[in-house]
Amino acid sequence: MERVITFYFSPTGTTEKVVKELANVIAEKKNCGVLHYDFTLPMKRTDYPNIMEGDIVVAGVPVYAGRVPNVLLEYLSGLRGNGARAIAVVLYGNRAYDDALLELRDILDNACLDVVGAAAFVGEHSFSYDLAMGRPDEKDLETARDFANRLSLKLDSETTELSIKGNPNYKEYYIPLDEDGNPVDIRKVQPKTRNTCMDxxxxxxxxxxxxxxxxxxxxxxxxxxxCGACIKKCPVEAKCFDDPDYLRHKRELEEEFKERKLPELFL
Incomplete structure (x- = not known):
């Protein structure tokens, strides 16, 4: 009996929203149940869903610096798909997803999952409330539902060929530049806590x-x-970043990538 299994990392909930929308529509079309596996928190990255050959897996991660987050690579390498079919989903903050979708497809392939569809959706940027504000929004979810309907038809066919945009020799992780064009390393920047913290x-x-x-x-x-989880989930806005390089990069992203980008779908 078929099942739809979601498998996702989603610190601020954007990836989760799209993955679940896709999964719910596919499950309704296939008249089967849905099992959600959220590996966002550390205690969930000690195990994996039990995927069987007849399952349909909707796997999603956010895009960090144009790639699958490197902190997830070791965990993802332990996934075992047992020949089940899969849909690869990435969420990016309206800049670019670069090679992240192709990279996720390759990870799922290596886990013995048969990837029959893939999509890059836009979500509110983890650095910002303004960049892609509120996305994925209803228009995005409508696109997700339409894509899920099309996926359901492909899942009923024998065709599994899929071509995804990206460079097989993945780009290096995106690095911001300072005003003089020199690389800026913001990896060691830490969130600060204001006095408004309620503990x-x-x-x-x-x-x-x-x-x-x-x-x-x-x-x-x-x-x-x-990832922005501590900042965006704080009820009194007590968490923040105050590093000048980080804040300048945030402003640059907000100014340069205002234009609404649309989901990109591969089937």
Missing amino acids: CKICARACPMGSIPEENVKILTGICIK
Whole structure:
């Protein structure tokens, strides 16, 4: 019996929204159940969904610096698909998804998943409230539903060939430049905590790297991947970044990539 399985990493919920929309429509068309597997938090990255040959997997990740987040690569290498069919989905913040979708397709291929469709959707940028504000929005979700209907037809056919935009020799991770054109390394930039913090622990529980300890949410005990979860989920806007290079890069993104980009679909 067929099942639809979602498999996603979504610190701010944008990837989750699209993946679930696709999965729900496919499940309705196929008259089968849906199993959700969210590996956003560290404790979920110790196991994998039990995927069987007849399953349909909708796998999604956000795009960080034009690629699949490098902190996920080791975990994703342990996925086993057992010949099930899959749809690859990436969410990017209206700049570019570069080679991330192709990279995700290759990861799923290596996991013995038969990728029959792929899509790059736009989500509100993790750095910003203004860049791709509120996306994926209803227009995006309408596109997702239409794509899911088309996917359902392909899943009933024998054709599984798929061509995806991207360079097989993936680009290096995108690096911002300063005003003089020199590379700027923002990887070590850490979120700060304002005095408005209520110590509600939401940021600690939302951090996908487990880097914010509940006993002291004002410090960082591990890496920060700039996913925006602690900032966007804080009810009193107590978390922020104040690094000048980070803020300049954020402004540049907001100014340069205002034009609405549309989802790109591959079937």
